[in-house]
Amino acid sequence: MDGSVMQDTDLAVLLHQVQHRTASPEIVSSDCSASPPAVLPKRVAAAFASTDGDSDSGGDSLLRPKKLRKPTDSGGDSLLRPKKLRKPTYAARKEEIAALLEEHRLLQARLELLRQNVGIPTSYDHDTLEAAQRQQRAMEEALRLQQFALGNTQSLFSKHMNALEPNPLKTYIHLTTDAVERRNTLLSIRREKLHRCYQFVHERLHHIPETSPYHVEERYVNAKGDRIISRFERLLFPGVQDVKQVFNALLFYLTNMEISISETLGHVTVRDDIDAVETRVSNHRVVSSTSYGIELELNAVHCYEYYEKFEEMGGQEFAME
Known part of the structure; x- marks a missing residue:
């Protein structure tokens, strides 16, 4: 009994020494995996063999220092290559x-x-x-x-024209009671009056189309208290043959205006022809009585002229009154 206990104790001591010798790096040699020495008992040798065999499964690997693994080509490149940065969210958006x-x-x-x-x-x-x-x-x-500026300018023109003295068509004349002298005076101013009339009407209607009707009228009181009517009108007569036809119709109206006034207004009108010089100059007096008993009197001098070829109109037919 004691002999077996001693043998087990000796076996444990030897096994402990073998393990201690194997774990110590100073006594480990290259032939540590060789078979145990022959002097060891069989049980120690068997224990040593089992211990050496278990080293591959992890027992001895825990006691041995781990060997550094040599970096391969791919592993080395991955360690030296810089890590790829991730794109920020704001840049991606x-x-x-x-x-x-x-x-x-x-x-x-x-x-x-x-x-x-x-x-x-x-x-x-x-x-x-x-x-x-x-x-x-x-x-x-x-x-x-x-347009507002033109209206303002037109107002200035009207103010200037209304106060304009003397009137460009106004001519001072003095007619005596002698018939011959009156006739000579009227004949002397006839040419001048027609020329001024043409100039004034031509300039006044110069920029207005000749083929369009036009009518404008101004009534005002001048500084002397006289009531003035300024009227410009262009009438078209479709269907007429020539200017001579219109001229004759105008002469007929002027020589018979008392009849037209009586028929239109219902006033009793009397015409008194003072003088007529071959129908080229007419001096007459017209008196009209209204239904209210008011008498109106008009003394007028009319000058007439008809041109078969008027030079200032390019040789066309022309007439003035």
Whole structure:
């Protein structure tokens, strides 16, 4: 009994020494995996063999220092290569927004092309129309301001013309009671009156189209208290043959105006022809009584002239009164 206990104790001591010797790096040799020495008992040798066999499964590997693994080519490159940085979120979103905007631009251009092919107004047409409308409104406003300025100028002209003395058509004459002297005086002013009349009417209607009717009339009181009527009228006579026909109709009205006044106004009108020089100059007096008992008197001198070829009108037919 004691002998077996001693043998077990000796076996444990030897096994402990073997393990201690194997774990110590100073006594480990290259032939530590060789078979145990022959002097060891069989049980120690068997224990040593089992211990050496278990080293491959992890027992001895825990006691041995780990060997450094040599870096391979791929592993070395991965260690030396810098780590790839991840793109920031704001940069990725910025690129995505730019791509979407470019896609929107292309789709918008395609839509405009399709609208143009179909005939639907495009945004460019709308922009052009709005620009034209803005320009038109600006031009209308500028034109309106110019019209106001012209109205102001016309007011100044009217004020000047109404107060103008002497009147460009006014001629001072003195007719005596002698018939011969009166006739000579009227004949002497006839040519001058017709010339002034033509000049004034020509300048007054110079820029007004000859083929369009025109009528303007001003009534005012001058500084002397006289009531003045200034009237300009252009009448068209469709269907007439020539100027001579209109001239004869005007002469007939002037020589029979008392009849026209009586028929139109219902006034009793009397005409008194003072003198008539071959129908070229007429001096007459017209008296008209209204229904209210008011008498109106008119003393007038009319000068007439008919030209088959008037030089200042390019040799055309012309007449003045």
